[in-house]
Amino acid sequence: MLVFGYYLLSKLTKSTLDFDSPLRLKLLYGVAGGLFSLILMNFSVLIDQIVIVDLRLVPVIINSFFFGGLPAFITGIIITVGRLIFGNRTDVYIYSYLYAVISISQLLLMPVLKYYSGTKRLIIIFLSVIIPTVFTITCILDSVYFFETIVIVIYMILGTIICHYLILELQRSQKNFIYFEKMSKIDFLTGLPNRFSYDKNSERLFKSLDQPVVWLFLLDINHFKPINDTYGHDIGDLTLKLFSAKLNLQPYIKNHIYRLGGDEFAILLTDYSKEEIVQIAENIRKKILEIDIQVEGQKIDISASIGISNSQKVSSPVELYKFADIQLYEDKEKYRTAYYKNSTLN
Structure with a gap:
């Protein structure tokens, strides 16, 4: 669903999933990522009577990797607000603070991430999201045990890798299409329009x-x-x-x-x-x-x-x-x- 959402957005805006996208598109992907996260909350998996896992933070990671800190920050803030509005558990404020911290961290990481690309950048972004999440649920809330923590981490890793790979393939397909479309209009020898x-x-x-x-x-x-x-x-x-x-x-x-x-x-x-x-x-x-x-x-x-x-x-x-x-x-x-x-x- 998440990958399809990004694909649909790229088609509607006729843009590529690119780190150098215009500001208006970054804002749009930030808002869209937040909405995707709110939807993903409704597709949670129940581990036991207390602990549930979902992919609500994956759009933050994806936006941070492909579009930069601003879209990831916007996505995180929307998750925070959504948690405050729709959350009905006593720990709603703690989770809201967690999402706010993750959102701000994506902005702060951008000057560092520009020196990294590919797998290294994805790992740094993932750790910046998963470490405060695990710390919150194990140390502050003290409501999740070792097994549940491992399940949450594995679930996030799989969700991130799958979405990242599929969107990366989508990005490559878009760039190849744009390249061949451009080349179909250009004379190869002279570089003039054909x-x-x-x-x-x-x-x-x-x-x-x-x-x-x-x-x-x-x-x-x-x-x-x-x-x-x-x-x-x-x-x-x-x-x-x-x-x-x-x-x-x-x-x-x-x-x-x-x-x-x-x-x-x-x-x-x-x-x-x-x-x-x-x-x-x-x-x-x-x-x-x-x-x-x-x-x-x-x-x-x-x-x-x-x-x-x-x-x-x-x-x-x-x-x-x-x-x-x-x-x-x-x-x-x-x-x-x-x-x-x-x-x-x-």
């Missing part, structure tokens, strides 16, 4: 209620296939990386660049005038020409063809792409014509 990210963002821009004018640049590296075939794929990959890096250096298009596949790139911009877009395109062409690749003392010339379209005369991202692709083809033909004329003259 075709999937482009499709999602172009759809989002078209669906926005306050729809801005969307400008799409399609870029294609001229003579990329001959570069690949002549100098090898390692030089081809280097060309793609340097091309991407050069684009990313331009502040007006940084974070708006996508690699669609092969040597085709896209840039999505909004709310620029036609004159500004023309200037941006010219700046891109000039910057691309600055790319310097030398192979055995021979410089490889890198240039790009560009096709541009905007959303004013289209109704979907597909049409936006189609018109930009047509412009890209025309620009590439102009480049080829100029290139071959220049080759003939030379």
Whole structure:
């Protein structure tokens, strides 16, 4: 139940079970841990006519380990208040003091615990909870004998280990999911957002209620296939990386660049005038020409063809792409014509 509660919270808040979680999430997990503890009180196991054991303090340990002292403190205070309100035994005040001491100890331990991780940190937190608990029930209350004490300690150890392991696995699964989700949106070679990210963002821009004018640049590296075939794929990959890096250096298009596949790139911009877009395109062409690749003392010339379209005369991202692709083809033909004329003259 406890593990399911943390899993449900992480899903609802779309967050990971992390020591560096934002303050609002730490407060939320602290309160939730306290509520879990109050629920766990109702699932006690009766050892004899007097002694019962439960896992009410496990959320304190779990919160302290995964989220820090503040959530554990909040959980402990809620247990204390709950014990005062719902407790009906003569020792209710002693137990309330015990839970308050445990709560404060979690805050005091945090400066020390930051130097420990994994099993050591869990052991320190567990001891900070179990030692005052055993001391209270054996020395102050004098109501529990050796056998009952051993049962309580074993029950707490098993509850802590099982919950810790399951939540640790949940944490790993969450981090793996976030990592693979992120990687599914990124082009591995260049580090730029990929075709999937482009499709999602172009759809989002078209669906926005306050729809801005969307400008799409399609870029294609001229003579990329001959570069690949002549100098090898390692030089081809280097060309793609340097091309991407050069684009990313331009502040007006940084974070708006996508690699669609092969040597085709896209840039999505909004709310620029036609004159500004023309200037941006010219700046891109000039910057691309600055790319310097030398192979055995021979410089490889890198240039790009560009096709541009905007959303004013289209109704979907597909049409936006189609018109930009047509412009890209025309620009590439102009480049080829100029290139071959220049080759003939030379």
